Amino acid sequence: MSNGVSYPVFRTSDPAAALATGRRLLALGAREYAQVSVDVELCTVAEVLEVRRLLPDAWFRTESEEFWARHFDDAQAGLRCDWHAAELSEDPDDLLALLPLWASMVDQPVGSAEDAFTALVGARYGSIRWDQVIWPAVPEHGYDGRVEHDGVTLVFNCDDPGTDRQVGTHTVCVDVHKTGDSQSYADWLAEQIGQAVIGPPYD
Secondary structure, three states, X not given: OOOEEEEXXXXXXXXXXXXXXXXXXXXXXXXOOOEXXXXXXXXXXXXXXHHHHHOOOOXXXXXXXXXXXXXXXXHHOOOOOEEEHHHOOOOHHHHHOOOOEEEEEEEEEOOOOHHHHHHHHOOOOEEEEEEOOEOOOEHHHOEOOOOOOOEEEEEEOEOOOOOOEOOOOEEEEEEEEOOOOHHHHHHHHHHOOOOOOOOOOEO
């Protein structure tokens, strides 16, 4: 069971403003071990080919229920369900059978992928997640600084992680270790950049 919780602290229609806010939050923590991961949903062949070109180091995975229904036995035997961009077929018929596909780059150096990813995400559902940040210890808010769940999540075209899609709405969440004072601490972090918790948490 996860002991992390995310609190939304900023919402905007401007993806660049969302990215800037996420980076301002990130700057509050120690980033010696921090990494960034990006993830985007692709629902058409054209989108897959575009992202394959723009993110040549991405990995693609299928979440097609029809694909898994057809290949369940093969999947049990170890059928691959993810492909590096260079391995992914360019044949539209092959790609159509895999939709929807997700493109991801995981555990990248901070600053290496965020700008390019924000520029390409458009109306697609996607996310940037900075993790292994160490938030400052603030004992009066019940927080002594941890690395397991500390971080920042930016979700594109969605109100909060895990909720219904909302094209044109981008949300920045602060991720903290779940304690009795988690919201108080999330509020404290948000206040350091002139923001506040603006909605219920997401586990």
